[in-house]
Amino acid sequence: ARLAPNKGHQFLLEAVGPLMERHRNLWCLLVGDGLLRSAIETTIKQMGIDQRVRLAGLVSPARVPEMLWAMDMLVHASEHEGLPLVLVQGLLGGLPVAAFDLDGAREVIVPDKTGYLVKAGSVDQLAGAIEATITGTGPVKPLSNQARARLAARFSWVPMVDRLEKLYSSLLHRSGPGTH
Numbered sequence: 001a002r003l004a005p006n007k008g009h010q011f012l013l014e015a016v017g018p019l020m021e022r023h024r025n026l027w028c029l030l031v032g033d034g035l036l037r038s039a040i041e042t043t044i045k046q047m048g049i050d051q052r053v054r055l056a057g058l059v060s061p062a063r064v065p066e067m068l069w070a071m072d073m074l075v076h077a078s079e080h081e082g083l084p085l086v087l088v089q090g091l092l093g094g095l096p097v098a099a100f101d102l103d104g105a106r107e108v109i110v111p112d113k114t115g116y117l118v119k120a121g122s123v124d125q126l127a128g129a130i131e132a133t134i135t136g137t138g139p140v141k142p143l144s145n146q147a148r149a150r151l152a153a154r155f156s157w158v159p160m161v162d163r164l165e166k167l168y169s170s171l172l173h174r175s176g177p178g179t180h
Helices: 009-022 037-047 061-069 085-092 103-108 123-135 145-155 157-175
Strands: 028-031 053-057 074-076 097-100 115-118
Touching: 009 028, 009 037, 009 123, 028 061, 037 053, 061 085, 074 085, 074 123, 085 097, 085 103, 085 145, 097 123, 115 123
Parallel strands: 028 053, 074 097, 097 115
Antiparallel strands: none
């Protein structure tokens, strides 16, 4: 992820800061790099959470699954996003996820089953989703193998390319020769 204003890192940090006081086993890993790295590092230090928040920097796509396997939860706090691939990857890895209730997140998260959709910009709701996962009191459980298979069938590259090919083909046939 880019460390950019619309990615919502400030919401995540505001949510986990107070939680870290109550939950000594809570750690946070921010993956990505960008314009806000220095500001984010400063915020982390000012909040006094620099011992439990790590910035991984840029990570090659091949390493994303490895990083996800090391996590207990995926939090995606972007304010504007299409379909975040990392949400699909997290769900396929069996992680509970929390994200702002935006179009792309709604495509992959079944609220209170596979993850938490919280009001965009709501630090309190984001913190609540994280704490419910930490304490095991929330309704979200890791995905079953069947649910993972359905998700993989819908969002892996091959089915997506097949659907695009069918769409283009139907549009070409519908318009007919000489009509475009």
